[in-house]
Amino acid sequence: MSVVWFNSEFLYDTLPLDPADRGLMLGDGLFETIAVAGGQAIWLNEHLARMATSAAELGISCDEADLRVSISKVLKRSSAAHEVLRITLTRGVTQRGLAADAHHSSLLMSLLPFDPAQQPQILTLATSKIRRNETAPSSQYKTLSYIDNVAAAREVKGKADDALMLNSSGHVACSTVGNVFYLKYDELVTPAVGHGILPGITRAKILENPSLKARQDFVTVDDLYTADAVFLTNSLRLVTPITKLDDKAIGTKSVQHIKDYLKGLAP
Amino acid sequence: MSVVWFNSEFLYDTLPLDPADRGLMLGDGLFETIAVAGGQAIWLNEHLARMATSAAELGISCDEADLRVSISKVLKRSSAAHEVLRITLTRGVTQRGLAADAHHSSLLMSLLPFDPAQQPQILTLATSKIRRNETAPSSQYKTLSYIDNVAAAREVKGKADDALMLNSSGHVACSTVGNVFYLKYDELVTPAVGHGILPGITRAKILENPSLKARQDFVTVDDLYTADAVFLTNSLRLVTPITKLDDKAIGTKSVQHIKDYLKGLAP
Numbered sequence: 233m234s235v236v237w238f239n240s241e242f243l244y245d246t247l248p249l250d251p252a253d254r255g256l257m258l259g260d261g262l263f264e265t266i267a268v269a270g271g272q273a274i275w276l277n278e279h280l281a282r283m284a285t286s287a288a289e290l291g292i293s294c295d296e297a298d299l300r301v302s303i304s305k306v307l308k309r310s311s312a313a314h315e316v317l318r319i320t321l322t323r324g325v326t327q328r329g330l331a332a333d334a335h336h337s338s339l340l341m342s343l344l345p346f347d348p349a350q351q352p353q354i355l356t357l358a359t360s361k362i363r364r365n366e367t368a369p370s371s372q373y374k375t376l377s378y379i380d381n382v383a384a385a386r387e388v389k390g391k392a393d394d395a396l397m398l399n400s401s402g403h404v405a406c407s408t409v410g411n412v413f414y415l416k417y418d419e420l421v422t423p424a425v426g427h428g429i430l431p432g433i434t435r436a437k438i439l440e441n442p443s444l445k446a447r448q449d450f451v452t453v454d455d456l457y458t459a460d461a462v463f464l465t466n467s468l469r470l471v472t473p474i475t476k477l478d479d480k481a482i483g484t485k486s487v488q489h490i491k492d493y494l495k496g497l498a499p
Numbered sequence: 500m501s502v503v504w505f506n507s508e509f510l511y512d513t514l515p516l517d518p519a520d521r522g523l524m525l526g527d528g529l530f531e532t533i534a535v536a537g538g539q540a541i542w543l544n545e546h547l548a549r550m551a552t553s554a555a556e557l558g559i560s561c562d563e564a565d566l567r568v569s570i571s572k573v574l575k576r577s578s579a580a581h582e583v584l585r586i587t588l589t590r591g592v593t594q595r596g597l598a599a600d601a602h603h604s605s606l607l608m609s610l611l612p613f614d615p616a617q618q619p620q621i622l623t624l625a626t627s628k629i630r631r632n633e634t635a636p637s638s639q640y641k642t643l644s645y646i647d648n649v650a651a652a653r654e655v656k657g658k659a660d661d662a663l664m665l666n667s668s669g670h671v672a673c674s675t676v677g678n679v680f681y682l683k684y685d686e687l688v689t690p691a692v693g694h695g696i697l698p699g700i701t702r703a704k705i706l707e708n709p710s711l712k713a714r715q716d717f718v719t720v721d722d723l724y725t726a727d728a729v730f731l732t733n734s735l736r737l738v739t740p741i742t743k744l745d746d747k748a749i750g751t752k753s754v755q756h757i758k759d760y761l762k763g764l765a766p
């Protein structure tokens with residue numbers, strides 16, 4: 233069973249979208265994907281803060297108080313132990329012209345069952361030919377303009393579980409669905425904001441945790457090959473060890489070692 | 500009066516979209532904007548060929564024969580001398596996962612009045628901080644993932660009519676809504692496919708016309724400042740002279756000179 237919300241009410245059928253809504257016309261909007269456990273949205277404040285900050289940068293209206301009211305109504309219909317809440321916020325409808333302003337944004341939410349036990353326990357990566365663009369909103373914010381990630385994921389389909397994306401200078405940025413960390417000499421390293429990455433919420437939790445000794449720095453492909461361990465983070469899977477990059481093994485430490493190292497991270 | 504078509508029928512109300520349609524969720528689709536004069540879509544074959552080629556590259560299903568049938572039904576409702584036909588094709592609905600395949604794409608079309616006489620006769624540009632990404636589908640195809648262009652247009656709003664976008668190597672790529680040409684020594688030069696541009700239809704018509712002596716090459720900002728003339732091309736306005744870049748005048752030839760030079764280009 234899925235729950236869908238549009239603007240100020242529950243939906244039981246298709247979405248009555250204005251055909252000119254810029255979310256559909258121009259990928260002009262933002263989204264968040266939030267883990268829900270026992271009807272509680274995990275790290276909700278952090279997700280909403282990220283959405284509000286990105287919306288302000290892009291000039292999309294985002295009323296956080298209104299959002300919270302809608303989210304609480306949706307979460308009251310939670311019906312599974314584990315679910316995923318997707319929040320989609322578009323700029324709304326404007327006059328012609330890319331720079332035109334909207335009177336109000338459009339809000340779409342869905343709450344879907346999600347089984348953590350069915351998620352992969354390890355991942356393999358293959359490097360995409362598509363680079364992340366450090367100067368572009370589509371690489372800096374979690375926008376609806378996601379086609380470069382879609383194309384990168386399709387490019388490596390059948391070769392690996394996900395694509396590793398480098399940035400325009402050839403440094404490691406991220407995968408299509410998560411941030412990348414490597415562990416070496418008991419220190420964690422991840423590419424910095426500004427290297428073409430989305431500032432992930434799980435990533436921030438690791439960086440904020442002093443016991444994990446994590447820092448942001450330039451990361452090369454060679455750093456990944458010579459690391460003790462490499463893993464991916466995102467809000468749904470938290471931490472997933474990466475065992476291969478372009479068909480070559482990476483990481484000498486066991487998956488259990490990574491899990492033990494990151495113990496205490498779970499919300 | 501506007502005409503709207505969705506999948507296989509005319510719409511008279513909101514769009515009954517599946518809330519999981521990837522056009523809205525991930526900017527995962529393509530569009531074309533086509534000038535219509537006297538009920539005839541201008542350069543329709545070229546627009547459909549571009550959409551079909553891009554769809555094939557991205558793995559989006561695009562049945563050109565079906566598209567033509569739908570377009571002819573929409574154009575029968577033409578009611579103004581000049582209109583704009585927008586074709587939006589999304590990947591459709593898939594299972595979870597960026598690389599998932601769809602059973603069929605979604606087609607949305609609108610036909611709206613468009614007054615060529617109200618379009619600007621000249622344009623000013625300001626350089627955006629957002630670069631075009633030569634490696635990315637969002638810079639190579641006319642995709643729904645358009646937020647980088649939206650942000651660039653908003654960045655220069657109030658300073659100029661449109662944003663000039665450079666690519667990752669600092670060469671000139673295009674504006675947010677058109678291709679860029681410069682005229683020097685009776686020769687036209689425009690950035691090449693592969694420099695982070697969309698392969699515009701008007702651009703192709705100029706390159707194919709032997710009497711215009713047009714070629715593709717690397718273009719620098721200095722080339723624009725030292726040119727005899729600079730202009731923008733797109734399907735709705737065809738050719739619009741650019742008179743200023745970052746508040747400095749460009750082009751020594753008159754607007755009339757550019758218009759005379761390109762005489763015979765109109766379809």
